[in-house]
Amino acid sequence: MGIDIVSNILLAPYTTLKIGGLAKYFTVVKTEEQLVESCSWAKKELQRIFVLGSGSNVLISDEGFNGLVILVDIKGRTYKPGENRDEGIADVKAGEVWDKFVLESVNKGCTGAECLGGIPGKVGGSVVQNIGAYGQEICEIVEKVRFYDVDKKDFDEYSNNDCQFSYRQSVFKGDFNKIIVSAQFKLKKDTELVIKYKELMEKFGNTKPTLPQVREVVLELRKSKSMLVDASDPNSTSAGSFFKNPIINKV
Template identity: 40%
Template sequence: MPMKLQEYVNLSQLTTIQLGGPARYLVECSSIEELIEAIEFAETKRLNWIVIGGGSNIVFPDRGYDGLILKMGLRGKVFEGDGYIVHASIAAGESWDDFVKFCVEEELAGVECLSGIPGLVGATPIQNVGAYGQEVSETIEEVTVLECSTKDVLKFSGEECGFGYRTSRFKHVDRGRFIIINVRFALRKFGAPVIKYPELKDLIESGRRETKINLSLVRSAVLALRKKKSMVLDPGDPNSKSVGSFFVNPLLDENQFRTFMERADELGVSEKVPIFAVEGGVKLSAAWLVENAGFHRGFRKGGVGISANHALALVNFGGTASELIGLAQEIQEKVLNIFGIKLEIEPLIFE
């Protein structure tokens, strides 16, 4: 079957932040053969190309994208194993939250705290998606990829993926080298839910009464917390027109932390800074830095702003990609000038 190429497709319809002009070409790929055909088309025409999933962690420019968008459309789920560990092999084009919901219903533990995260399964290893005390790296046992230059299909074990806090080899060293086509998770049948994130723990404890804590209860609590912060996609909530958190929480080693605390002392805020101990150093709250650099929740600049419900979510209130990038840069500069911390941007930005 010939490739179904679409032309001049509006990228704002393909991204959760609803920004970006037209894409010159777009093709939905539902098999490895179609992915290869699309890459070869781009190579022949000397076009840039990029693969997208749910468009929930990407910002395209107002002028659009003068290349080929490969929309991930590979589907399929296989669950194997009837003991404690169940292996779930999920194609990259499956909806992440549908997968989580299914696991919770089937009492498969391991991804329950990641309820409500938009996007597709294939993107989750890229930034080692995480929330409420859980990350996909904890359950990913294998990632299958198409190597774009050789068109070979390769498999990486979880250890080979180079996972870290909001990162992996796919996000940095091997960016653009592979297309993720399948992810295999190891889940625990009737396993206990992970309840270590303080806010989640408090919510569950407060409403507990006699109710048994199970995966469904955790999923409901996570969804409730996310909804309050406009961190679930909701067409009725203008604050959810975002890419989720725009900045990553900074990780500091001992020396960087000492320098930061000296600055915080000078500013008289050292007692108030939220600090989380992590392996090899500390994690700061990017949300705290943003708010304390003068960008409060609900802040507006032109058609963009900060969510009224979450200081880390930059929101499109009817503006442009350049306004959004301008605001992000302003925040980065202010945070750097005041606290000496360079905030790293989480989503992929095309300028």
């Protein structure tokens, strides 16, 4: 399958803020081969690259982007048992919708991502941002990340440590030389759920919630705060939180 590069595409519809001018060039990649080909094309044509997932964490200028926008839409999710009996390993491609992965994991009885349900975006962008919510962060479950190194023209893998995760940060943020194609997550199976977030603890009290119950309550809370992308809720036309939660020492 070759690549299809089109010109002068309005970026606004590709973002949750519905803002953004024209991309000089635009392409959707569904395979690693298409990604490699698109990057080679950009190099040959001396075009800068901007990578896009679901556009839920970007604010694109009205002037648009003078280069090639690559929308990563590589799909696929596989699960296998981990080294230990109580672990499962999920290999998820960068173009998968994050919440579909969360739902599937919950349905399989795997814990580790249930509090991150309802966060808009794709798996690639979620790793870039080290998404977090309701007491969980993606960095707690990332095992490995596979990416294409545009300069080296080769694929490479980073361990969790190499990703240099911190609060809403990773080594990938702002680096369009490394394009994520998949991530491997280590999830726990059949273990007791640990609820760390105050709002969730208040909701569940002394009861022991099941995984689907946690997911349901997280989605309810998110909906009440317009933190689910919902066409019928104008307040959800956003890019999520504009502020970081301050972390202060106990006084």
